[in-house]
Amino acid sequence: MPPAIPARFSRLLSHKSLLAAAICALLGACAQQSAREETLPEPQPQPVAPAEEKADARPFPIETFYTLLVAEVAGNREQYDVALANYYYQAERTKDPGVAARATHIARFLNARRAALRSAQLWVELEPEEVEAQLAATAELALAGELDTALAHAEKALDLGGDAPLQSLAAAAVADEKVEERTLAEFRRLAEKYPQNGEAALAHAMMLRAQEQYPQALSIVHRVQEQHPEMLDAPLLETHLLVDQNRREEALQLLENLVRTYPQESRLRLQYARLLIRKDLDLAQQQFAELVAQRPYDGNMILSLALIRFETDSLTQAKPLFERLLKLDQHQSAAHFYLGSIAEREKDVDGAIAHYRAVEPGGDYVEAITRGTQLLATAGLAGNNRDWFAELRRRHPEQAEHFYLLEAELLNKHKRHQQALELLDKALEQHRESGRLIYAHAVTSSHLGNSAAYESGLRKLLERDPDNPTLLNALGYKLTEDDTRLDEAQQLIARALQLRPEDPAIIDSMGWVQYRLGNHSDAVKYLREAMEKLPDHEIAAHLGEVLWVQGDREQAVQVWQRGLEINPQSKVIPAAMKRLRDKGGVEQHVSES
Template identity: 70%
Template sequence: MFPVPHPNPAARSVSPLSRKSLIAAALSLLLGACAQQQAQAPDQAPPQEPQQATPQENVAPVPAVANETAVRAFPIDTFYTLLVAEVAGNREQYDVALANYFHQAERTQDAGVAARATRIARFLNARRAALRSARLWAELEPEDPEAQLAATAELTLAGDLATALVHAKKALALGGDAPLQSLAATAVSNRELTEQMMPEFRRLAEKYPTNGEVVLAYAMMLRASEQYPQALALVRRVQEQHPRLLDAPLLETHLLVDMDKRQEAIHLLEKLVSIYPQESRLRLQYARLLIREDLALAQQQFAELVKQNPRDGNLILSLALIRYETDHIDEAKPLFERLLTLEQHQSAAHFYLAGIAEKEKDIPTAVAHYRKVEPGNDYVEAITRGTELLAVSGQSDDNRAWFVELRQRHPQQEEHFYLMEAELLRKNDLHQQALKLVDQALEKHSDSGRLIYTQALLNDKLGNGAAFEQGMRKLLERDPDNATILNALGYKLIDDESRHDEALQLISKALELRPDDAAIIDSMGWIQYRLGNHNEAVKYLQEALEKLPDHEIAAHLGEVLWVQGNREKAMEVWQQGMKNNPQSTIIPAAMKRLQINESLEQHASDN
C-alpha cells in the first residue's frame, strides 16, 4: 500500500513496493474494511462472490480468515478497483488512486475506504474530495475521534464553521484533538461571525480548561473582539500548564503589540528565540517586529531563517527586499536570482533584478527583466519603467512593439495601454506621434472619455484650440457636471478676452461642484485677475496656494501681488515657488512677461 501521510506531508516521495508486498498490503486493508462492514451489519448475510482471479494479475483467492465471525467480502470489481488504486499510488499516479478510492468510498459506504480516500485527498490538497470523504468517514465512524478531526479540518477550510464546530465538539468528547485554533482564525476574519461563535468557544474553554488548543482558540476570539487583558490572562495560564506549547507565547506577543507593549513583545521573543533557536515561527515574528525597530538585527534574523529554510521563497524574498532597501545590492542580487532558480516569486525577482540592472546602468538587462514581470502588484510599474528606459535610449521601435504585444495579450485593457503609450510619447515631447496614436485608439474606442480627454489636451499642446474645445464640449455633453472638464475648458477660455464671461461661468460651476479643489480655486483667482478684480483674485489665489503649494499657483499669485504694487510679497511668493519646484519655467516666464529684471537670488541675498 502506498504511504499517505496525515495532512501536511513534508514531501511526496513514495517507496516502491514489490507486487507481492503490494497485494499483501492491499488485502490487509480490504479485509480490515470488510470486517468493519460486517461489524456494522451483523445480521446481513455475506453475498456470494465468484472465486476467481483476473489473468493479468494472477491473484490467488483470498484465504479464509480463522475467525468465528463471518467476513463479508467486497464485490470483485470493488476489490480490483482498489487494488488498481494502490498500484497507481505506488507509481505516483495519485490522481488515479484518489479517483478510485473516492468512488469506492461512496459506493461501498465503508469507513476504512472513506478514511483512506480522505487521507489521499488531503495529501493531494484535493479539497472538494477531502471534504466529501471526510464527512462520509465521520458519518460512518461517529465514535472515531480521528474521523471527527478530519471532518472539522475540512469543514473549516470550506468555510462551514458551524458544522465544523459540531464535529470539533464530538472529537473532544471522544478524547481526541480538534483544530480549534484554525477554526477560530477563520472565524475572526468576520466580526459578526466572531460575535456569533464567541459563546460556543467560551463554553468549550470552560469545559476543557486544561486543553491548550481549546483555551488558545477562545483567546484568539477574545483578541478579535479587542478584549486584550482577558485574552492575555488565558494565554499566560496556558503557558503555565503547557510550557512547551509555543502557540501560547506566540499569541502573547501579538497581544502585547495590540496593547502597545511592542518592546515587551520583542524582549519576550528575544528570550524565546534563544531557547528555541530552530523554531522558525518565533524567529519570524521576532524579525517582523524588529523591522521597525532595528533593521540590521531584523536582517540577521531573516538571514538565519533563510539558512534554516533555504527553499522558503517567502523568507528569501523578505531578506532580499531588506538588503535591497538598505542598498546592500551585492547581497540582494543572488537572493533574487535564487528565487528564479526555485521558481518562486519570479515576478518580484525579475522586478528587483531589473532595478539592480538600472542602478548598474545595464539597460538591456533591466528591460529584459521588466518584460518578464507578470500581471500583479509590480506589473504596471515594470511596464512604465521598462518603456521609459527604451525611450531614453532611443529604442522607439522596441517600445512600439512592446505596447502592441501588451494590447494583444490583454485585449480588455487595450484602452489603458494606448493611454500609457500616449503618455510616454507626451513625456518625451513627441506630441504629434502621441496624438496620432490616440486618434488611432479612438477608431476602436470611440466612446472612451479618457481617450477623448487626452486627445483634447494634445490638441491644446499643439496649438489647436478649436479641436481642444470640441473635445471638451463633447465630454460635457455626456457629463455636464464634470468639474474637471468644466475647469479645464474655463481656464483655457481665460486667454480669450472676448470669452471671459463664459470662462467665469464654467469655473464658477466647477467651484460649486468642488469648492475645496485647489486647481479650481486657482482658476477662479486667475479669471478674477483678468477681469480686473485684484483683491478677489488675491483672496482666491492665497487660498489655493495654502491648499496646494504649486509653482503655477505661486506664479499667478506673485503676478497679481506685483501688479497691485506689493512687490516685496510677490518676490517672496515666487522665491518659495521656485524652492518647491526648482525646475519651474512658469515663474520665470511670468517675471519676464512683467519685465522684472531683479533676480530671485538677488532678492534672497538682499533679505
C-alpha cells in the same frame, strides 16, 4: 515526485501477485463494512478477504473492486485526478468508511476542496467515533466558511480524546467581524469546558484580543504558560498583545529572551525580526539571515532578507538572494523586478530590461513596464518600446486599453506628441467608448496646440457625465486662454466648485478666471485659499502674478520664491515672470530675494 499523502497509495505490483496484493491493500482499509450485493450478468469469481480481516467482513462487488484497483494503480502512476474520481465515486456508492477516508485524503492532497468537503462529511457520518474523521471535517468546513459546524466537529474530536485546531479556527473567526461576534461565546464555552486544554484557552484569548480585551487575554496567556510551559504559542501570542498595547519594547525583550532560549523556533525568530524592522534594520537583517539558514528553501524568508538588504543598499548581498528565488521558482516576479532595479543602478540597461520584461501581472507589473520602457526611450530605442507594448497587448488583450494609455503617456513624456496622438487614434478605433482614451486623446491634442480637439473630447465626456467636476474644471480652465470665452469659463468652473467646494485645483481655477476677468481682489482671495490647502508651484505662479499686477510686488516675489522651493524645476513660475518682465524687473527681484 509529489510528497506522500496520508494513507499512501499501494506499491506497484507484479502481474503474478497483483490480484492478491490489491485485495490486501483495498479490503484491509475498507472491509469494515460489507458492500451491498450486486447481480452481475454472469457469475464472476469473488475476491477473498485476507486472513487477518474479521470473519464477517464481506468482499466488495467485483465492479467496485476493479474501480478501486484502477484508482490504486492510477495513484502509483501519479494520475491523482483519476484516483480521486474513482474513490470519490465509490465512497458515495459503497458508503464504506475506509473508501471515504481514502477519498478524503486524496482530495485534500490535491486541494480539491468540494470533493474533500463532501468526502469528509461522508466519512464522519459513517465513522463518527473516528478522531481523524472529525478533524478532517473540521478543517474542510472551516475552509468552506462553515465555522459554526466546524466548531461542533472540533468539540467532538476533543470529546473523543483527540486534539483540535481551535487556534486556527479562532484565526478564521476573527477575519470576519460578524463571525467573530457570533462565535465569541462558543470559544469561551469551549475554554470553560476544557480548562486544562491550552489550545482551547489560547483560542479564547485570540478572540478576546480581537475584541480589544487585552488584559483578559493576557491573563489567559499567562495561565497557559504556567500550565503548559512547552506551548510556545502562548508567549508568541503575548508578544502580539504587548504590541497591541504599544508595549513594543517589552515585546522585543520577551522575544529576545525566547529566541535565545529556543534558537531553532522559526516562528519566534520571525516575529522578533518583524518587530525589529521598525527599530533596528541591521539586527532585523541578522535575524532574517538566521531564518534563511534554518529554512534555506523558504521563499518568504529569502525574499524578506533580500528586501531588507535591497533597502539598505547592500545590493551585492541582495542580488544572489533574488537569484536564488529564481532558481527555487518562488516569488519570480518580485525577484525579476528587484534584479531589474539592481541592474538599472549598475547601468546594465540590457539586463534591467530583460528582468523587467519577465515580471508577470501583479503588484510590480506596471512599475516594471514603466521603468523598462523609459530605459528604452532614454536610450533612443523607441522601436523596441513599440514592439514591447504590442507584445503586451497580444499577451493580455483584456488590458489592451491600459497598455495603449501607458505607451501614449510615455510618448508624451518624451515630447513625441504626434506619435502619441496617432497611437491613440488607433486605440480609439478598437475602444471607441473608452473615456480614458478619449481624455488622453484630448490632452495630447492640446499638447499639439489643437484646442478645438481638446474641447471636443471633453465635451463628449461631459455629455456622458455632465456633473463631473474634474472635466468641468479642466474645460473651464482651458477656456480662460480665450478672452472672448471668459464668462463661459467662469460658469464651468463655478459649477465644478459647487460640486467639489474643497478642491484646491478648482479653487485655483476660480482665482485665475477672476484674474482674467479683472476681479483682482476676488482672485487673490481664491488663490490664497488654494495655496493654503495645497502648497503648489502652479498655484504660486498664479498668486504671485496677481499680487504683482496689484502692486504688491514684494509679496509676489515671496510667493514665487516659495513656489520655486516647492518645485525648483518649475516652468510655470519663470513663464509668469517672463510675461511681466517689462513691467518691473521681476527676475531681478526674485534673484535678489
